Amino acid sequence: MKENIATVRREFETDIQQAKSVQAIENLHVKYLGKKGPIQQMMKVLREVTPEERPEVGKWINDLKVEFTNRLDSTLQTLLHQEENAKLLEEKIDVTLPGRRRFIGRKHILTHVMDEVIDILIGMGFSVQYGPDIDSDYYNYEALNFPPDHPARDMQDTFYINANVLLRTHTSNIQARVMEQNKPPIRIIAPGKVYRNEAISARSHVFFHQVEALYINKGVTFADLLKALDIFLNKLFGFEIEKRYRPSYFPFVEPGLEVDIRCLVCAGHGCPICKHTGWLEVAGAGMVHPEVLKNGDIDPEEYSGYAWGLGIDRLVMIKYHIPDIRVFTQNDLRFLSQFPSA
Ligand code: PHE
DSSP states (O other), rough: OOOHHHHHHHHHHHHHHOOOSSSHHHIIIIISSSTTTHHHHHHHTTTSSSSHHHHHHHHHHHHHHHHHHHHHHHHHHHHHHHHHHHHHTTTTOTTTTTOOOOOOOOOHHHHHHHHHHHHHHHHTTEEOOOOSSSHHHHHHTTGGGOTTTTTTGGOOOOOOOSSEEEESSGGGGGHHHHHHOOOOOOEEEEEEEEEEOOOOOOSOOOOEEEEEEEETTTTHHHHHHHHHHHHHHHHTTTTTOOEEEEEETTTEEEEEEEEEEEOOOTTOOOTTTTSSSSSSEEEEEEEEEEHHHHHHTTOTTHHHHHHHHEEEEEEEEOOOOTOGGGGGGGGHHHHHSSOOOO
């Protein structure tokens, strides 16, 4: 029996050395301590041992059983521990790694400046109206005193959808609409996109942004127009920016003018953005033409008004020293993320 125990112990020793997994330990448990295992076998043999020897032999077998149980148990613990460590190692988080950068969306710089313009003009008593981007020839042209074959239509290369429907070439398409729907005093602005079939270049695009302003009341004068433009532009730039008013022609105003501001990119010395003139045209303006008032059911004998159309894209280019209008629509984050986020 003693020999038998030694053999089983040796065998167990080899087996347990090779057991590298929890499953292998469980298998050994069955193999050595199970019903068909050597310990049970020895228990059977014990019955045949003489009563005198039985306590001693019984103790040997029992000791072996306790020994195997303990060994299996402690090996199992070690393996479990190792497995857990391996798992932890695998799931290790390096808290010193730099965090993943989150990109926070922001307003497009054009929207940002449009909102600034709108805020200032609301502060000056204007309310906001929106006209349609797709409009009829009537509101974009005819109501604004452009007869069908008027050469001034060529000033604005039009995208026609059909003979009567077009993409508005200016936000002035709001004018007759607002007049039809409201009685003076009218004091509105209309921000939006406008479209012109022009060659795309650093200075011009097929769509850009305008903010129209329209004020109609009794006794509105040219001086009111100039003063309002003056106050507005100073507020927008935050200082008294130098301006220049040039006579110009638009069929829907009389008199008409164009508004220039000093080029801030070159401080008036001349650069490609201002075409080396030192000035930048930012708006068309004028006193609302009597014919347009009539088209809007307003009596020109009783009322007068002014209007202006401010180009936003050029203004933003000047304010932020952007040399190419095309970057506004290229969606390059390197460009877009340079501007204020609010
Ligand atoms: N609608 C004109 C343009 O786009 C600008 C303008 C608006 C001129 C209002 C006079 C009055 O060129």
